[in-house]
Amino acid sequence: MDTITIxxxxxxxxxxxEGELLRRLAYLVAQQFGRAIAMPNxxxxxxxxxxDAIPYRDEILMHSGNGFQPLMTLKLYPDxxxxxxxxxxxxxxxxxxxxxxxxxxxxxxxxSVGRLSELYPAFEAMQDIGMLLLLHGEMPGVFCLDRExxxxxxxxxxxxxxxxxxxxxxxxxxxxxxxxxYTLPATVAATITLxxxxxxxxxxxxxxxMPHNFCKPVVKRPQDREALCYAxxxxxxxxxxxxxxxxxxxxxxxxxxxxxxxxxxPVAMPRLMEFFETLGxxxxxxxxVSQFGAEFYGLPLNQGTLTLVRExxxxxxxxxxxxxxxxxxxxxxxxxx
Numbered sequence: 001m002d003t004i005t006i007x008x009x010x011x012x013x014x015x016x017x018e019g020e021l022l023r024r025l026a027y028l029v030a031q032q033f034g035r036a037i038a039m040p041n042x043x044x045x046x047x048x049x050x051x052d053a054i055p056y057r058d059e060i061l062m063h064s065g066n067g068f069q070p071l072m073t074l075k076l077y078p079d080x081x082x083x084x085x086x087x088x089x090x091x092x093x094x095x096x097x098x099x100x101x102x103x104x105x106x107x108x109x110x111x112s113v114g115r116l117s118e119l120y121p122a123f124e125a126m127q128d129i130g131m132l133l134l135l136h137g138e139m140p141g142v143f144c145l146d147r148e149x150x151x152x153x154x155x156x157x158x159x160x161x162x163x164x165x166x167x168x169x170x171x172x173x174x175x176x177x178x179x180x181x182y183t184l185p186a187t188v189a190a191t192i193t194l195x196x197x198x199x200x201x202x203x204x205x206x207x208x209x210m211p212h213n214f215c216k217p218v219v220k221r222p223q224d225r226e227a228l229c230y231a232x233x234x235x236x237x238x239x240x241x242x243x244x245x246x247x248x249x250x251x252x253x254x255x256x257x258x259x260x261x262x263x264x265x266p267v268a269m270p271r272l273m274e275f276f277e278t279l280g281x282x283x284x285x286x287x288x289v290s291q292f293g294a295e296f297y298g299l300p301l302n303q304g305t306l307t308l309v310r311e312x313x314x315x316x317x318x319x320x321x322x323x324x325x326x327x328x329x330x331x332x333x334x335x336x337x
Contacts, residue, residue: 001310003309003310004307005305005308006305007286007302008033008304009034009290009306010034010241010290011029011036011037011241012240012242012293012297013037013171013191013193013243014037014038014243014244015039015041015105016038017043018043018044018056018059021247021322022059022063025319025320026060026064027063027065029064029245032265032268033068033268034068034302036069036071038070038071038072038073039097040073040097041075041097043056043106045106047075049087050088056072067304071094071297072092073097074088074096075097075099075110076119078111081122084122085125085126085131089126094131094297095297096122096134097134097170098133098135099111099136100113100138101140103216104136104216105246105259105260116154127164127165132167132168132297133167133168134167134170135158135167135170137154137172137177148174148176148177148217149174149177152176155169155188159184159188166187166296168191169189169190170242171192171196171215171244172196173196173220174220174224177190178190181238186238189239189293190239191244191293192232192241193215194241194264194272194275195215195264196228198275199213199219200219200220200225201221211258212253212262214258214260214261216260216261232284232288233284235287237287237291237295238292238296239292240288240289240292240293244262244264245262245263245264246261247261247263247319247322248322250321253323263323263324266315266316266319267324267325267331269333269335270308270331270333272285274331306335308336309336311332313331314329314330315327315330
């Protein structure tokens with residue numbers, strides 16, 4: 001097979017950034033995906049109200065090209081009221097994102113886990129109107145490899161307290177998170193990234209330090225990666241694609257205190273194609289990237305298509321001052337022009 005055409009996919013987790021990075025890199029997402037969830041912490045200050053979200057949506061549209069739809073989110077704050085939630089939902093914002101304080105980029109002012117109950121009125125409003133809650137599932141203050149596991153009790157509590165609230169556990173990294181999502185009700189789903197399907201901690205610190213493979217949550221053990229691979233090839237609709245593509249300038253990665261984020265946007269669909277083909281599961285690619293996420297979010301499936309061709313190419317070592325995932329490596333599939 002030298003050509004494959006699938007329904008136009010969606011990316012349910014993207015950091016578009018702002019300024020020069022947004023202007024020069026947004027097209028990389030738009031040429032592969034029909035829609036993408038725009039993370040609210042990508043700006044500084046982050047998106048906290050509809051008045052922040054709409055101008056940012058318009059800016060993404062300006063630089064992404066025709067036919068692409070950014071899906072907007074708000075960052076959860078202690079002052080996120082039911083009125084804020086309802087107003088955002090009425091304007092087309094699809095979700096609210098919870099970042100525990102200090103767990104990732106621009107999360108220093110996140111809501112502490114101990115204060116989550118104060119946000120229950122907002123969660124109840126979200127449940128009532130059908131607005132999704134997205135979770136960065138890491139517990140602050142816990143050893144880095146155990147933060148996701150420690151957070152799963154928070155997920156279970158929210159699921160129990162709000163049985164009608166749709167919750168997405170973002171960029172899961174562990175076998176424990178896979179099992180939790182499997183066993184929780186149908187209102188709970190998870191996104192899985194390309195790099196968490198391919199990397200383990202050895203690819204970050206096993207030999208030399210590889211700062212461009214460093215992300216939050218950090219990649220984990222081989223058995224965790226195997227569990228993620230099983231989840232995405234199982235055909236279970238609770239698991240769908242969210243790249244968590246997060247560009248940072250090279251100087252912000254190759255330094256004493258490097259930023260977290262893997263820039264996978266240039267290679268996302270070609271590399272996923274290669275991944276599913278290698279595992280002999282090509283029939284599972286289309287649902288993972290084009291169906292399950294849209295259905296969970298209550299969105300219509302995209303009407304367009306994306307064609308990939310078997311044509312090897314070498315990933316550039318830099319895009320607008322950002323080092324991409326697999327820089328300098330050969331990928332055997334590319335997006336058809």
